[in-house]
Amino acid sequence: MNMDHVAENGLVLLGCGKMGGAMLQGWLAQGLPPTSVSVIDPNPSDWLRGTGVGINGDLPENPAIVLIAVKPQMMGEALPTLAAMGNGTTLFVSVAAGTPIAAFEAALGAESPIVRAMPNTPAAVGRGITAIIGNAHASAAQVDLAEMLLRAVGQVVRLDTEDQMDAVTGVSGSGPAYVFHMIECLAAAGEAQGLAPALAMQLAQATVAGAGALAEAADETPAQLRVNVTSPNGTTQAGLAVLMDEETGLPPLMRKTVAAAADRSRELGQ
Incomplete structure (x- = not known):
């Protein structure tokens, strides 16, 4: 066909x-x-x-x-x-x-x-x-x-x-909204460090869009791309130490986020 x-x-x-x-x-x-x-x-x-x-x-x-x-x-x-x-x-x-x-x-x-x-x-x-x-x-x-x-x-x-x-709904169906919110948060964090709002937002949008495009185009995994840009004791490592914390960082937060969306999808499908 x-x-x-x-x-x-x-x-x-x-x-x-x-x-x-x-x-x-x-x-x-x-x-x-x-x-x-x-x-x-x-x-x-x-x-x-x-x-x-x-x-x-x-x-x-x-x-x-x-x-x-x-x-x-x-x-x-x-x-x-x-x-x-x-x-x-x-x-x-x-x-x-x-x-x-x-x-x-x-x-x-x-x-x-x-x-x-x-x-x-x-x-x-x-x-x-x-x-x-x-x-x-x-x-x-x-x-x-x-x-x-x-x-x-x-x-x-x-x-x-x-x-x-239901799992797809939690990851890719609802996922764009998670990324939009990450852009908001990244821009707000830039403002808190003294950047003008419009500049902080431009930096955040371009960074997330560019990193996504790079992750899709690259032969390496996202994990390897992350390692490639993380110098020992450098600025990226300092930021990642907070973001990657297994108790308070992104890993548990993302698991809960996707699970909540997937659970709601299951409820709606009843």
């Missing part, structure tokens, strides 16, 4: 907010014809209206794929509109947090091919990472198709079991 298959049979996008919009932008850039896309969205943006896709009109009977990108609380009213496409050849891909595959099988039909995906917000700049898992009715070709579509906004990884999705 490829973009030609999607173009021929049609793609339905349920919800075109930030995540849905980022994905649609990626697909159109890759050559998916706007005429093969049908979007259902209660508040279409001016950008969406200008793309040439179908908006809130008639849907194809058996589209190749339906991508569900509405907020979980809107799911109850949204899913019945798709039920007629269930139990067939249409692949449903959900990027809605906290909604398990079983909920889609219940709403759409137990034999519907379904892929659950967890993207994250850097998808907005094409730098996301998405974890995916298919149900028993999603063929290998359909999971490949879901991966291809989701690669429009960044990297894609495949999970072994759906229950790993």
